[in-house]
Amino acid sequence: MNRGPFLFLGLFLILASSWTFLLKQSNEEFGKLTALVDEEQGGLLPRGVKGPAAHGKELYQELGCIACHTQQVRVAAGSDIERGWGERQSVARDYIDQGRVLIGNMRIGPDLTNVGQRRSDEDWHLLHFYNPQITSEGSNMPSYPFLFETREIVGEPSANALSLPEEYAVEAGYEVVPLREAESLAAYMTSLKVDYDLDEAPKSNEVMAEELAVALENAQ
Amino acid sequence: MNVIGNLWSSLFPDLSGDLKNRESERAIDASIRFPLLSLIKSSIVWLILSIVFGLIASIKLHTPSFFAEYSLFTYGKVEPIFWNTLVYGWLFNAGFACAIFLLSRLGGATAGMGLFLTISIVVWNTAVMAGVVGIMAGEQLPYEWLEFPAFVGPVLFTAFVGIGFWCLLTFRNRVHRSSFASQWWIIAALFSFAWIYTAAQVALVCMPAQGAMQTLINSWYAENVFGLFVAPLTFATLLYLLPKTLGAPIVGHKYNTFIAFWTWILFSSFAGASELVFGPVPVWVSSVGVIAMFGLLLPATALSVQFLSSLIRRFSAIWDAATPRFLLGGSIAFVFLMYFKVFGALRDSASVTQFSLYDSGVNCLALFGFAGMVFSGATYFMLPRLLNKELPSPTLVDLHFWSQLMGVILVSIGLISGGEQMGALMNGSTADAIAVVAAMRSSYFMTTIGLVFLLMGAVFSATTYFWLMVSNRTDAEQSADLIKEAPELEYTAS
Numbered sequence: 136m137n138r139g140p141f142l143f144l145g146l147f148l149i150l151a152s153s154w155t156f157l158l159k160q161s162n163e164e165f166g167k168l169t170a171l172v173d174e175e176q177g178g179l180l181p182r183g184v185k186g187p188a189a190h191g192k193e194l195y196q197e198l199g200c201i202a203c204h205t206q207q208v209r210v211a212a213g214s215d216i217e218r219g220w221g222e223r224q225s226v227a228r229d230y231i232d233q234g235r236v237l238i239g240n241m242r243i244g245p246d247l248t249n250v251g252q253r254r255s256d257e258d259w260h261l262l263h264f265y266n267p268q269i270t271s272e273g274s275n276m277p278s279y280p281f282l283f284e285t286r287e288i289v290g291e292p293s294a295n296a297l298s299l300p301e302e303y304a305v306e307a308g309y310e311v312v313p314l315r316e317a318e319s320l321a322a323y324m325t326s327l328k329v330d331y332d333l334d335e336a337p338k339s340n341e342v343m344a345e346e347l348a349v350a351l352e353n354a355q
Numbered sequence: 356m357n358v359i360g361n362l363w364s365s366l367f368p369d370l371s372g373d374l375k376n377r378e379s380e381r382a383i384d385a386s387i388r389f390p391l392l393s394l395i396k397s398s399i400v401w402l403i404l405s406i407v408f409g410l411i412a413s414i415k416l417h418t419p420s421f422f423a424e425y426s427l428f429t430y431g432k433v434e435p436i437f438w439n440t441l442v443y444g445w446l447f448n449a450g451f452a453c454a455i456f457l458l459s460r461l462g463g464a465t466a467g468m469g470l471f472l473t474i475s476i477v478v479w480n481t482a483v484m485a486g487v488v489g490i491m492a493g494e495q496l497p498y499e500w501l502e503f504p505a506f507v508g509p510v511l512f513t514a515f516v517g518i519g520f521w522c523l524l525t526f527r528n529r530v531h532r533s534s535f536a537s538q539w540w541i542i543a544a545l546f547s548f549a550w551i552y553t554a555a556q557v558a559l560v561c562m563p564a565q566g567a568m569q570t571l572i573n574s575w576y577a578e579n580v581f582g583l584f585v586a587p588l589t590f591a592t593l594l595y596l597l598p599k600t601l602g603a604p605i606v607g608h609k610y611n612t613f614i615a616f617w618t619w620i621l622f623s624s625f626a627g628a629s630e631l632v633f634g635p636v637p638v639w640v641s642s643v644g645v646i647a648m649f650g651l652l653l654p655a656t657a658l659s660v661q662f663l664s665s666l667i668r669r670f671s672a673i674w675d676a677a678t679p680r681f682l683l684g685g686s687i688a689f690v691f692l693m694y695f696k697v698f699g700a701l702r703d704s705a706s707v708t709q710f711s712l713y714d715s716g717v718n719c720l721a722l723f724g725f726a727g728m729v730f731s732g733a734t735y736f737m738l739p740r741l742l743n744k745e746l747p748s749p750t751l752v753d754l755h756f757w758s759q760l761m762g763v764i765l766v767s768i769g770l771i772s773g774g775e776q777m778g779a780l781m782n783g784s785t786a787d788a789i790a791v792v793a794a795m796r797s798s799y800f801m802t803t804i805g806l807v808f809l810l811m812g813a814v815f816s817a818t819t820y821f822w823l824m825v826s827n828r829t830d831a832e833q834s835a836d837l838i839k840e841a842p843e844l845e846y847t848a849s
Binding site for chain 2: 139142143146147149154156157158161162167168197198199200201202203207211212214218224225226229231232235236237238239240242244267271274275277279281
């Protein structure tokens with residue numbers, strides 16, 4: 136059987152339909168969203184990544200943090216809400232201003248969508264990067280010593296030196312100072328929070344019930 | 356192209372010229388020897404490198420302090436390097452080798468333009484190397500199986516077009532005008548990859564689509580690399596080698612192959628969206644993916660029945676030679692793979708296994724178990740014919756087979772069943788993240804041991820290849836009738 140033209144025609148039609156119906160159609164539906172302006176919730180939604188956090192985002196991509204951490208919250212499955220990883224479903228609009236998105240599909244570590252709400256202290260993150268065993272003992276997250284510099288204290292100790300607990304302390308007369316990379320990454324972590332509601336984003340049943348109860352109480 | 360003539364001859368095929376003899380086969384083999392050997396050599400080097408990176412990644416999961424002080428070897432870098440070298444380094448090179456061998460043999464004409472092909476192969480491997488260096492240097496992109504830095508894409512694509520163009524010309528210049536199922540699968544693989552890679556490069560790397568669209572394009576691409584490139588080349592190899600090595604035509608080739616071919620391509624091309632279930636995209640997108648994934652049951656069943664019943668019918672022949680044993684291993688892996696893939700995509704199972712190691716396990720089963728086994732078997736078929744030498748040591752081949760099998764089993768159990776356990780804790784409870792790590796330790800260890808077995812298998816096969824290439828020919832190996840083919844099976848009507 137010589138099916139050359141038939142083969143190419145068939146392949147072309149199948150791939151074209153997969154591309155059109157799946158990708159093109161999706162792009163029309165949720166690939167051209169715009170930010171919303173909502174004064175009650177503090178202006179432009181989503182809020183965007185700015186300043187040192189933007190530099191931190193680049194490092195997050197460079198070091199491959201996405202291999203273990205997702206940035207998406209689900210309400211229809213899993214225990215994301217119960218774990219306090221978020222209050223509502225992540226939706227397409229949450230990601231529109233992120234450039235290269237870091238949604239991820241692997242959770243060897245926890246989800247980071249709202250890590251800035253759970254852990255708002257940059258020092259905690261710096262300790263965590265320096266050695267995760269300090270902050271979360273038993274974790275299998277590697278330490279990132281190359282984001283820090285261990286140096287001799289000359290004169291006064293540096294203001295931004297890590298305050299290490301005793302069993303992790305470096306030798307006397309030395310201090311551990313975060314490099315700019317570590318500080319940007321910590322800034323990115325604390326900037327990660329979805330603290331606004333979107334109409335299209337479903338919440339878990341429990342959260343909806345609570346909100347309804349509050350609304351009813353206010354109405355009385 | 357004479358479209359009407361071709362359509363006419365597609366209805367009334369001319370089967371003259373199907374008979375060949377070993378002399379013409381030797382001439383064909385000689386015309387592709389150099390490029391094929393370079394593909395086989397590159398593939399084995401990439402395989403060993405890739406498993407070494409995989410081992411580093413796997414060890415880091417249970418011993419996070421391993422290599423932690425080097426910024427070049429963060430888990431987030433070695434893990435993508437592992438997958439990318441496995442796919443673009445090992446499987447693409449091995450797959451190209453099978454495609455070139457099959458197209459030349461089935462076409463029946465000696466091939467030209469060897470230099471052009473070799474240059475394309477060199478460019479391909481250089482680009483993969485550049486990609487690995489790029490990831491280590493921190494230029495990686497956050498897309499699964501597309502982590503290579505942006506500048507690598509066009510080079511890889513150019514090299515691919517070179518190799519694909521050569522394959523198309525070989526297909527076009529074939530002496531036998533009729534075509535065998537293996538040829539369709541290869542042509543489909545080449546055409547599809549050119550398409551999906553272009554789409555992914557344009558919409559993800561050069562002009563990134565907005566937000567959540569990127570994950571959709573990424574899942575679509577990653578699933579299609581397997582479904583529309585690696586798997587078709589593996590099917591092509593199986594369909595060609597089963598009759599050749601078992602000495603009997605494929606079971607059911609008259610009815611099965613055609614339906615399996617079109618349904619596989621159709622469902623595969625949509626199946627990638629299933630990964631986005633519960634994600635930040637409209638529900639219909641992932642539902643289309645789940646339905647398509649379920650549709651894959653039809654071609655998967657047809658193909659596995661075909662492969663396994665062909666093998667079982669000639670079971671005694673399996674232990675006579677190196678190749679059919681690997682084909683059996685690959686066919687069995689295919690059954691398990693499709694079971695885990697299809698039923699793992701259903702909403703209920705995905706709600707347990709999502710974001711766990713389950714998907715990595717399924718990918719390992721697909722790449723090491725299914726495609727890897729078949730391509731290894733094919734290499735043991737091609738090398739003696741290209742070099743006119745016998746395999747130097749059956750023991751080494753045995754060792755390779757059993758280590759690879761052991762490795763595939765251990766890695767699959769470690770990641771798939773470990774993934775289910777991890778998912779049950781992570782998605783089904785609010786167990787502390789630290790508790791999940793503690794519960795997963797044995798699975799992480801098992802994966803590491805499995806990768807050690809895979810590495811041993813790769814080293815055994817590399818030893819065989821190297822030995823075969825450098826050894827002197829014995830008297831028997833000087834003669835043209837060292838390898839006895841069954842010429843009537845060169846061409847099994849489809």
